[in-house]
Amino acid sequence: xxxxxxxxxxxxxxxxxxxxxxxxxxxxxxxxxxxxxxxxxxxxxxxxxxxxxxxxxxxxxxxxxxxxxxxxxxxxxxxxxxxxxxxxxxxxxxxxxxxxxxxxxxxxxxxxx
Numbered sequence: 001x002x003x004x005x006x007x008x009x010x011x012x013x014x015x016x017x018x019x020x021x022x023x024x025x026x027x028x029x030x031x032x033x034x035x036x037x038x039x040x041x042x043x044x045x046x047x048x049x050x051x052x053x054x055x056x057x058x059x060x061x062x063x064x065x066x067x068x069x070x071x072x073x074x075x076x077x078x079x080x081x082x083x084x085x086x087x088x089x090x091x092x093x094x095x096x097x098x099x100x101x102x103x104x105x106x107x108x109x110x111x112x113x
Contacts, residue, residue, distance in 0.1 A: 035105070037097055039067035039079035046095045046109050059087040061109075064095075075099045083111070 037045075043064040050061035064081040071078045076098035083093040092112035099105050 035072075035075065035077050035097055035099060037077060039069045039077065039081070039095075042077065042079060042095065042097055042107065043067055043081070045097075045107050046093075049107060049109065054086070059085050059089075061093075062086050064093060070094075080112070083109075 046064060047061050054060040061083045063084045065084065067079055067081045069077065069079055076096060078094065078096040081093050081095070083091050085091070093109055094112050095107070095109035097105060097107045
């Protein structure tokens with residue numbers, strides 16, 4: 001699984017993009033398999049992804065509220081929610097997990113208003 005994030009927002013300033021591979025943890029899916037996560041369980045992974053960049057940014061997501069599934073198919077789940085940040089900010093958030101053509105899973109998030 002590869003973890004990525006996109007962060008845009010008026011309060012959060014610069015657009016940030018990061019990539020973190022966790023293939024060593026055995027996070028690979030078989031081709032043709034379906035995504036096992038739902039929006040609620042995916043929140044923990046997104047918070048962890050954000051926490052990994054805390055030192056560089058100075059803040060991280062502490063919790064995601066109101067997880068809502070926007071769409072789902074065999075290779076992708078897209079969710080929205082409200083993110084509480086360690087700097088006291090609250091933003092909208094779109095986050096997803098998807099499987100690419102080689103069976104690798106990725107998660108990412110993007111700040112929304």
